[in-house]
Amino acid sequence: MLQIATASHSLLEERSPSARDIRHRVLARNAVLFWQDERQPQAIEIVEGTVRAARLWSDGSRQILAFFWPGDIIQAAALQRYTAEAVTRCVLRPRSHEDVGTFESSGTDQALQASICLLAATGKxxxxxxxxxxxxxxxxxxxxxxxxxxxxxxxxxxxxxxxxxxxxxxxxxxxxxxxxxxxxxxxxxxxxxxxxxxxxxxxxxxxxxxxxxxx
Amino acid sequence: MLQIATASHSLLEERSPSARDIRHRVLARNAVLFWQDERQPQAIEIVEGTVRAARLWSDGSRQILAFFWPGDIIQAAALQRYTAEAVTRCVLRPRSHEDVGTFESSGTDQALQASICLLAATGKxxxxxxxxxxxxxxxxxxxxxxxxxxxxxxxxxxxxxxxxxxxxxxxxxxxxxxxxxxxxxxxxxxxxxxxxxxxxxxxxxxxxxxxxxxx
DNA sequence: CGTGCCATTGAGTCAATTCAACTTAAGTGG
DNA sequence: CCACTTAAGTTGAATTGACTCAATGGCACG
Incomplete structure (x- = not known):
């Protein structure tokens, strides 16, 4: 049931229907936004739906690190630290680095803070x-x-x-x-x-x- | 035994002995470098010893997030997300932001990556x-x-x-x-x-x- | 050369896991 | 739209891994 990090990309990726902005992308449930250890050129804004960030392991288990919700922007990193997948059907909007602008560092910071909170919750x-x-x-x-x-x-x-x-x-x-x-x-x-x-x-x-x- | 986040600062902090560079600071075991949710003006390089980064909780428990070793530099953040304490007797060297330079974002990134690894290990x-x-x-x-x-x-x-x-x-x-x-x-x-x-x-x-x- | 902190080991308990059966919901195609 | 197929969720029972409580050992530090 679990997909391993080397599997093929985006299994379901349809072009957006005419009603939506051309630049919106619609992903089906369980589709992959990007894989861990892969280059990811653009930042992505969640318009609709929920996305999970997970680290996958060779033994088939995984640790989900965070969930992203409408309004959240997933930062493009030199190398992604996690795999991002659609929990539900999602509408996404690619964002250029300029759009994101000064949020670069604060974005990373936010992820760090979330990790710490999760660690605390998970920990004891x-x-x-x-x-x-x-x-x-x-x-x-x-x-x-x-x-x-x-x-x-x-x-x-x-x-x-x-x-x-x-x-x-x-x-x-x-x-x-x-x-x-x-x-x-x-x-x-x-x-x-x-x-x-x-x-x-x-x-x-x-x-x-x-x-x-x-x- | 555990110290809570509101306790007094740096309990043991001696001036460096003459043999060392003036700018070095020596901290005794269990001394505090800085507290969580406190402003920390400078980055700190670990010259000798081991430092632990921990998040302390009101119920007296804590989650250690990472250990820092000689050569590591602790980034100064707008607001520190964790308390840093000396595990062993430590020799530290304050670093200005200019010294650290472009490592700013990658430093945060490193902490994030460490958190993710720890999460993964802790998780299952x-x-x-x-x-x-x-x-x-x-x-x-x-x-x-x-x-x-x-x-x-x-x-x-x-x-x-x-x-x-x-x-x-x-x-x-x-x-x-x-x-x-x-x-x-x-x-x-x-x-x-x-x-x-x-x-x-x-x-x-x-x-x-x-x-x-x-x- | 005590004396207190840190470490180790034991025993009993309980929360969480695993394995397994089963129910309900969600798709899918006729 | 309904029967069929598959996936997701729920509950039970047995097992066990980790925790707590407790007592002891030993090293380090004053």
Whole structure:
């Protein structure tokens, strides 16, 4: 199921439909933007969809380093440190270096900061804390669900969540189920999430234990 | 035992002895170079000793992000993302921005790359793999032990190794003990290490299982 | 030459993994 | 539009790796 770093490029890459700006590119789910250790001439802006940055390993495992959301710009580097893939169907816009301009260094800096945060989350805490932290982190990036009020589209498959947080997919499932059981969130559909108790989530993200108000 | 981010600055900072260049600074063990979220006007070159970069958390835990060795230069950033402390007694040399010059962006890049590598190591593998990876990583940085041939000074306390690799100190000890028992390394003294079987170490760093040639 | 910090080892516990079965949703083509 | 096929998600049970707590050993530093 996992693709290894030497596989062929962009498996699905269609030209943009007439309605969109010519310079927009549409990528199908799981298409590859670029591979790790490859030269990447342009910066890329995410217009729609979600992109994952992952480091792939020869043993087939991977570590997802970050997710990119609409408005984010992926910096072109001399040599990319990660593989970028479309989590959902994506609309992208190539950006020249001039467009990006002074963000060059601050962009790298941002990536560094994100890595540090992820390291911290990954480093010590329990699966529960990590998941709570993750849910809080993605909260304002998730698009609304057109079919349900107060519901957001939880666009990232469990698989990817697990590889981001350094846990197995099963643990990711179980943790989400526990959150639902305690009323922190609701999951009307697999790809739909309602945030019910942000304060509680924040508390769980901090301390490794539950110890909640149950009385 | 752990110091929190708001404690007082540089607890031990002596002026350099006459034998050294005036511009050198000597720091005692566990002295602080700078704190996270603090402005740091100058870049710093490590002349002697080892420095750790750590992110400290309010719950008293920490994640060590990287170690710096003689020859490394710590970039001055608008706001430091980590606390830098002396692991051993250190000799430092302040560097102006001009000295560093074009390394500005590549320096940040290096820290980023290190974070990614650490994330990858931390992310999934077993304590055994992580430790093997760590030993390989620090191999060429360790100074020789004057008292024993083929032996290196293992300058980093178990404590710090553990916080770097995201495991408990006890696990770090046990893992090292296992390596010694299997002849991958030798530990004549707590602060001395002999690398015996690099190939085996490399193999262990890859796969999570042992499955060695024991027959 | 104590004395305190760092390191090591043991035992028991628990959280997270693995393996496996099964359910539900999403595609796909007739 | 419906049956079929495949992928994704969920739950259970057993196992184990790493953690915690605790006690001891030893080196280094004053």
């Amino acid at each position: 805490k329990s699966a529960t804390s990590r998941m709570a932290w993750f849910l809080l982190q993605i909260y304002e990036h998730l698009p609304q669900d057109p079919r349900r009020a107060h519901a957001l589209r939880f666009t990232i498959p469990r698989n990817d969540v697990a590889d981001y947080l350094g846990m197995s997919m099963e643990t990711a499932c179980r943790t989400l189920a526990a959150f639902r059981a305690r009323g922190l969130i609701d999951l009307p559909t697999r790809k739909t999430i309602c945030y019910r108790d942000m304060a509680q989530l924040a508390r769980v993200a901090q301390s490794p234990k539950w110890e909640d108000a149950e009385a | 593998k077993s304590a055994t793999s992580r430790m093997a990876w760590f030993l390989l990583q620090i191999y060429e940085h360790l100074p020789q032990d004057p008292r024993r041939a083929h032996a290196l000074r293992f300058t980093i306390p178990r404590n710090d190794v553990a916080d770097y690799l995201g495991m408990s100190m006890e696990t770090a000890c046990r893992t090292l003990a296992a390596f010694r028992a299997r002849g991958l390394i030798d530990l004549p003294t707590r602060k001395t290490i002999c690398y015996r079987d690099m190939a085996q170490l490399a193999r262990v760093a890859q796969s999570p299982k042992w499955e060695d040639a024991e027959a």
